[in-house]
Amino acid sequence: MRVAKLACLLTLFAGLAAAACDTPAPDPVVSIPLPDHPFGVVPSTDGCWLFVSLPTGSISVLHRDNGRVEIARTQRIEGRPTGIVLTHDGKTLIVAGGPRVLFLDVARLIAGKGNPTVASTSDGEKASSVYVNVTADDKTLFVSDEAAQTITVVDLEHDRKIIGTIPVGRAPIALTFSKDEKYLYTTSQVAPPDWNWPKACKPEVGNPAIAEIKNPEGAVIVVDVARAKTDPAHSIVSRAPAACSPVRIAMSPPGDRIYVTARNSNALLVFDTAKLVSDPEHARLKMAPVGTAPVPVAVVNGGKTVIVGNSNRFDADQSKPQVLDVFHADQLTVSGHIPAGAFPREMRLSPDGNTLFLTNFSSSSLQIIDLKRSIP
Numbered sequence: 001m002r003v004a005k006l007a008c009l010l011t012l013f014a015g016l017a018a019a020a021c022d023t024p025a026p027d028p029v030v031s032i033p034l035p036d037h038p039f040g041v042v043p044s045t046d047g048c049w050l051f052v053s054l055p056t057g058s059i060s061v062l063h064r065d066n067g068r069v070e071i072a073r074t075q076r077i078e079g080r081p082t083g084i085v086l087t088h089d090g091k092t093l094i095v096a097g098g099p100r101v102l103f104l105d106v107a108r109l110i111a112g113k114g115n116p117t118v119a120s121t122s123d124g125e126k127a128s129s130v131y132v133n134v135t136a137d138d139k140t141l142f143v144s145d146e147a148a149q150t151i152t153v154v155d156l157e158h159d160r161k162i163i164g165t166i167p168v169g170r171a172p173i174a175l176t177f178s179k180d181e182k183y184l185y186t187t188s189q190v191a192p193p194d195w196n197w198p199k200a201c202k203p204e205v206g207n208p209a210i211a212e213i214k215n216p217e218g219a220v221i222v223v224d225v226a227r228a229k230t231d232p233a234h235s236i237v238s239r240a241p242a243a244c245s246p247v248r249i250a251m252s253p254p255g256d257r258i259y260v261t262a263r264n265s266n267a268l269l270v271f272d273t274a275k276l277v278s279d280p281e282h283a284r285l286k287m288a289p290v291g292t293a294p295v296p297v298a299v300v301n302g303g304k305t306v307i308v309g310n311s312n313r314f315d316a317d318q319s320k321p322q323v324l325d326v327f328h329a330d331q332l333t334v335s336g337h338i339p340a341g342a343f344p345r346e347m348r349l350s351p352d353g354n355t356l357f358l359t360n361f362s363s364s365s366l367q368i369i370d371l372k373r374s375i376p
Helices: 002-021 106-111 273-278
Strands: 029-033 041-043 049-054 058-065 068-076 084-086 092-096 101-105 117-121 129-134 140-145 150-155 161-167 170-177 183-190 199-201 219-224 236-241 246-251 257-262 267-272 284-289 294-300 305-310 323-328 333-339 344-349 355-360 365-370
Touching: 002 058, 029 068, 041 084, 041 344, 041 355, 049 068, 049 084, 049 106, 058 106, 084 129, 092 106, 092 129, 092 140, 101 106, 129 170, 140 170, 150 170, 170 246, 183 246, 183 273, 219 246, 219 273, 236 273, 246 294, 257 273, 257 294, 267 273, 267 294, 294 344, 294 355, 305 344
Parallel strands: none
Antiparallel strands: 029 365, 041 049, 049 058, 058 068, 084 092, 092 101, 101 117, 129 140, 140 150, 150 161, 170 183, 183 219, 219 236, 246 257, 257 267, 267 284, 294 305, 305 323, 323 333, 344 355, 355 365
């Protein structure tokens, strides 16, 4: 009886602690200065801690409590940290670090004691690992290798052994699982020549008014997750044109739609996930104009709202503040805007879904957005 009561008390205290961590900030939008340009952001499973990757070689650890967010410490690590993901047991932060993928002990990161890097693996010194995601059972890791034009599949159960690679187009980034985890959706910014897709896109750098159309569209690529665990090279199910330089993907709560930012088309695309498998040529449902060079995207408000960050990353002056475009998810029409910093790069929701965390790369800041008070 006493053991049962103790367990109940511990559960109650844990719930109260999490509630305190999720307390809204005094203002609807709060900006936290960071020591360098941030890339990714991930909250801990209880929402009390935030981990932010700094590509110059660090992870900033921030604490949330009663509406306040403060930097606890910034930990130097190896490589160039970009995309990050937390294992579902909450124990390990996995970091894409350019030439290597690092595995960091979360408890050590939070406590600030000891070297948090417990292991690392490499899929090639010139692979340029940029994004990571892990299956719900924490057994299989997928890594986007931007320069190698592949997705590396890693067996986490057996000493992080590399199973193989999935061949995709140029500069793959997004790694988003279907709700049942049967499929993985990824992006490639430019289709490779052997696909024989027609030229449709201008280069992203230079003067677009005089630039020539030189590149084909990029793609959304669908991967069979089960097959990727045994035969990655033959795990692609389908691919669909996704305008110019598609980069990030967000999924609707039911899993029937994915929303894709096409950076070089200044657009947000929506795809039917069932048709991406059965009829990819007709899977694109809508395409809506957004601001300049959109990158991050998030589905919020129970799936009713899509938020897109306009990076303006190819402008000569990247220090100019930007805005987040807010869309009605069904109609894909703009309902308003939320002010952001310079070069919004990555978004992540809090565990309770009420707070959006945004890294502003060129502003060297983390933006905390209370969705209940900020959505127009």
